[in-house]
Each structure stands twice: as structure tokens, then as C-alpha cells.
Amino acid sequence: MTETSDHEHLHQYDPGHEHPLQADQDDSITYFKVMEAAVRNLLIEKxxxxxxxxxxxxxxxxxxxxANGAKIIAKSWVDLEFKRKLLANPRKAIAEFGHDIGPLHLIVLENTEKVHNVVVCTLCSCYPRWILGLPPDWYKSREYRSRVVREPREVLQEFGTNISLDREVRVHDSTADMRYLVLPMRPKGSEGMTEDELVPLIGRDAMIGVTEVTV
Amino acid sequence: MERDFTARGNHDMGGLTAGEINKNEHDYALWEKRVDAIMMLLTNDLKIMTVDQLRKGIEALPPDAYDKMTYYERWISSITNGLVEAGVISTEELRSRMAKVSSEPLREKES
Amino acid sequence: MPQFTVGEKVRVLSQWPPSPPIHCRTPYYIRGCSGIIERYCGDFPNPEELAFGRVEPRNLSLYRVRFKQRDLWDSYQGGLSDMIDIEIYENWLEKI
Incomplete structure (x- = not known):
């Protein structure tokens, strides 16, 4: 999101604010940074x-x-019993890694030769943050949220991912209390690799489902 | 099937036409993480607000503001409204504290 | 107890609540569409009440409903078998 064009608009919400709003750098003052500081101070004072x-x-x-997610994926590639547990009871399986998802539920979506899964939250930005951290900017963007439900293959292509027409593309719109982690396919050429060697191959985007893992 | 796309909320954008995805990312700034932390404390620890209240406040932004504000600007705006709605802070407290914060050197705000 | 079973055909209610601050978690694009119950996810507090800070919201059964992309978009360009799965609360679903 560009901020350069926002100044005039945001001033409508704060007529008394005299500082020009800056691009999103930590050393600039904006109306909403001031609001954050004020609210935080008040909550601390109270x-x-x-x-x-x-x-x-x-x-x-x-x-x-x-990388937390990558470790889970790598283990499921080398340990079929763990993979079975991860798919059947993700909460219990990821607890072995020390992750607690609280009241939310995790669903692990396994990519296969027949199905490629991709995750979105069209209404806001629901994301398995308890495992993967905060979502990337594009995941929260109007473009991704609008388009991936209607033209998932075109969106995947923008991420360099081509899924053949005979393979199902399954989009998951994360609208409520479930969170999703894509279990990508283990890439060809990784057969001899150990669990630790596999971890760095597994990127965030593959666990959202916009890319596949390659060696 | 043909459907009417005229009565949706601005945040409810699934299926609309939009441009190419911008894959540039920014590292979350400290103030953005603090907004996130405040929300987690208000919901999980204090139970003063719910995530759905946060969403409701964001969805109630005028479409123009929703589109122009950054992600955590929308959050702090909604959190603040929620706190005022719940009677945790008053508009007068907010106004005077924001004026005070604005007059202080930045590093004090960052502490 | 869940009122729908896996594999059952359902339709998403085609209701248009007033503009925000009414809050719901059923995306506009899926309202009025028919799909199949993929799974029952459990019972969860109603987000439409949580949004107003109700202390004891009613629990609702939540489902994942699977829709054929070709049923949703007239001009869908992808594969015949492409699907979309969406979480929908029972108060937005009806049997067909």
C-alpha cells in the first residue's frame, strides 16, 4: 500500500495534526503512531x-x-507416522514442537499429484501466525484476497507456479476458526536428503500454497 | 450463476477484479508490532475486546479510509474505538494524551 | 449437535445484512451458492454476537463447505475439478 498519496486524506481524521505524514519508517511521526503511543500509555497508566x-x-x-513450519513439514516428509498424526490431529502433532494454537484449530492440507492447495482469507488476514509468524504484505493485499478465489491459477502463475489442468487447484478461504498449513509435496531430487537438509528448502510461500518446493 | 455484487462490504472483496499482486514486503516496524501486542493482551489476557470487535471496527471504516490506511493503522483505529466503546478510555483522555504524545520528542514515544 | 452431515448438499443463505457495523463471516461471493459439507469443524461462539462484545454468545456449529469453482464463476478458466472450501456457520446454511 502506498502512503505517499495518503497525507491529504488522513488529515481529515486529524485536523489539528501538523506534521506531514511520512512513508512507513520508524523515525517518522504519523497520526496513527501517535494514537498507538497514546493508547498504550493510557492502558499502562490504568x-x-x-x-x-x-x-x-x-x-x-x-x-x-x-522455519518453525518448515521443521514440521520436513519431519512429516521423513517420518510417515508423524505425517499421519499431523494430518489426523494437527494440534497434538505440532505440540511436539512446542507450538500452541490456543482456541483456534489447525488443518493441514496435503498437496498430492492430484491436488494443489492454496490458502487465503478474503475477509481479513487469518493466517497460522502461531506457527509461521505474521503474514506477508501481499497475503493481506486487495489483489491477492480478491483474485485468488476466482482465478487461482493466474495468481499462482504470478508466483511462478504452474499447475497442470488435470490437477485440482483447491482454494481454502479461511473465514472463521480454522487456520491452514499447506503440506507441500517433497520435491524430486531430495530423496537422499536428511530432515535437517530439507528444512531450508521449505519456504513460507510453499506453506501458504502459492509455490511448490524445489531442490 | 449470475449474482448481484452491489451490496457487499468494502472489506469483503473475494471475487472482485484487481490488478497484479505486488510481492514487495516490508519488515514490520516496532510500532506495528506494539499494536499487535496490545490487541493480543486485550483479547487473550484481559478479555476486554474480541477479535470480531476488532474486525467489526475495521469493516466500519469508510471504504476510502480502509483502502488508504495501512494494515496496522486500521488495527489501532479499531482498537481505540473499541476501548472507547467499552468505556476503558474516554475520548477526552485520548484527545489530551495524543496531544501530549505529539508534543514530546519521538524517542520518548519509542521507549 | 451438528445438523448437517458430511457429503450433504447445502445452500448458503442469500441474505444481505445491513452494512457494517453488522459483522458476519460469510463472504459475499458465496451467498446463494450450493456446495457439499466437507467436514464439521466443531461448535464455536457466534462471531456475529462476539462482534458486539456479548459475554455469553451462542455456540454455532461450523462447517467447511466445498464448492465447484465452475458453479461460482461463469467464466472460470481453470480445471473442471477445481474447488473452493469455505468455513460457514450453520445459521447461514440450508438443506436443499
């Missing part, structure tokens, strides 16, 4: 939250990275 709690939440956020 003893509802502490600065320490905010720091802890951010640390937890920073610890959630796509």
Missing part, C-alpha cells in the same frame, strides 16, 4: 497492561518464523 507484557508479546512474535 494498570491494565505493562510495558514488560508488550515486550514479551513482541518477543513471542519475533520467535514465530516460517
Amino acid at each position: 494498570k491494565l497492561i505493562t510495558a514488560e507484557q508488550i515486550r514479551e508479546k513482541i518477543e513471542q512474535m519475533d520467535a514465530r518464523v516460517p
Whole structure:
């Protein structure tokens, strides 16, 4: 989203604000950054939250990275019993990795020779953040959310992914309490690789379903 | 099947025509992560707000504002509305605190 | 208890709630469309009540419903077997 054209508009919401709004850099002041600071200060002053709690939440956020998902996928490629568990009871299977998804439910979508899965949240930005971290900007964009339900193959092509017409493309719109992790197909040429060697091959985008894993 | 596409919310965009996907990404700024952290504390820990209240507040933004604001700008706007709605903070407290924050050097806000 | 069973054919209600702040989780593009129950996901608090901060919202059964892409879009260009799965609460579904 571009911000350069936003200044005039956002000033409507804050007539008294005199600073020109800047592109999204941490050293600039914007109306909504001021709002965040004000709300945070008020909540701390009212003893509802502490600065320490905010720091802890951010640390937890920073610890959630796509590599966490990659480890789960790699294990399921080399350990068929784990894969069976991951598909049957994802909550229990990922608990072995120390991940807790709280009240939400995880569904693991297995890509096969017959089906390719891809995940979207058309209404907002639901994402398996407890495993993969915060979603990429494009996942939350109008373009992705609008188009992938209607022309998934064209969208996949923009990510360099071509799915043959005889293979089903299955889109999952994450509208409610389920979260989705795509289990990509193990790539050809990776037969001799160990679990640890497989992990770095598995990128975030393959676990959303817009790409496939390659060696 | 032919359907009427005129009565949908601005946030409810599945199936609409749109341009090429911009795959550029930005690293989340600290203030954005703080917005996220505040929301997690308000919902999971304090149960003052629900995720659906956050969504409702975002969906209630004028379409123009929704499209022009960044993701976490929409969040903090909705969180703030929710807190005022719940009586946790007053509009007067918000107004005076925002004025105070605006007058301070930036590094104090970043602390 | 869930009122629909896996494999059952259902239609998404074609109701158009007033504009926000009414909040619901049924995307516009799927309203009025017919699909098959793919699975029952469990019972969850009604988001339409949660959105207004109700303390004890009613639990609703949530399903994943599978739709044929070719049934949704007249000009769908992809494969015949392409599908879309969407989570939909029971208050938006009817038997057909």
C-alpha cells in the first residue's frame, strides 16, 4: 500500500495534526503512531497492561518464523507416522514442537499429484501466525484476497507456479476458526536428503500454497 | 450463476477484479508490532475486546479510509474505538494524551 | 449437535445484512451458492454476537463447505475439478 498519496486524506481524521505524514519508517511521526503511543500509555497508566507484557508479546512474535513450519513439514516428509498424526490431529502433532494454537484449530492440507492447495482469507488476514509468524504484505493485499478465489491459477502463475489442468487447484478461504498449513509435496531430487537438509528448502510461500518446493 | 455484487462490504472483496499482486514486503516496524501486542493482551489476557470487535471496527471504516490506511493503522483505529466503546478510555483522555504524545520528542514515544 | 452431515448438499443463505457495523463471516461471493459439507469443524461462539462484545454468545456449529469453482464463476478458466472450501456457520446454511 502506498502512503505517499495518503497525507491529504488522513488529515481529515486529524485536523489539528501538523506534521506531514511520512512513508512507513520508524523515525517518522504519523497520526496513527501517535494514537498507538497514546493508547498504550493510557492502558499502562490504568494498570491494565505493562510495558514488560508488550515486550514479551513482541518477543513471542519475533520467535514465530516460517522455519518453525518448515521443521514440521520436513519431519512429516521423513517420518510417515508423524505425517499421519499431523494430518489426523494437527494440534497434538505440532505440540511436539512446542507450538500452541490456543482456541483456534489447525488443518493441514496435503498437496498430492492430484491436488494443489492454496490458502487465503478474503475477509481479513487469518493466517497460522502461531506457527509461521505474521503474514506477508501481499497475503493481506486487495489483489491477492480478491483474485485468488476466482482465478487461482493466474495468481499462482504470478508466483511462478504452474499447475497442470488435470490437477485440482483447491482454494481454502479461511473465514472463521480454522487456520491452514499447506503440506507441500517433497520435491524430486531430495530423496537422499536428511530432515535437517530439507528444512531450508521449505519456504513460507510453499506453506501458504502459492509455490511448490524445489531442490 | 449470475449474482448481484452491489451490496457487499468494502472489506469483503473475494471475487472482485484487481490488478497484479505486488510481492514487495516490508519488515514490520516496532510500532506495528506494539499494536499487535496490545490487541493480543486485550483479547487473550484481559478479555476486554474480541477479535470480531476488532474486525467489526475495521469493516466500519469508510471504504476510502480502509483502502488508504495501512494494515496496522486500521488495527489501532479499531482498537481505540473499541476501548472507547467499552468505556476503558474516554475520548477526552485520548484527545489530551495524543496531544501530549505529539508534543514530546519521538524517542520518548519509542521507549 | 451438528445438523448437517458430511457429503450433504447445502445452500448458503442469500441474505444481505445491513452494512457494517453488522459483522458476519460469510463472504459475499458465496451467498446463494450450493456446495457439499466437507467436514464439521466443531461448535464455536457466534462471531456475529462476539462482534458486539456479548459475554455469553451462542455456540454455532461450523462447517467447511466445498464448492465447484465452475458453479461460482461463469467464466472460470481453470480445471473442471477445481474447488473452493469455505468455513460457514450453520445459521447461514440450508438443506436443499
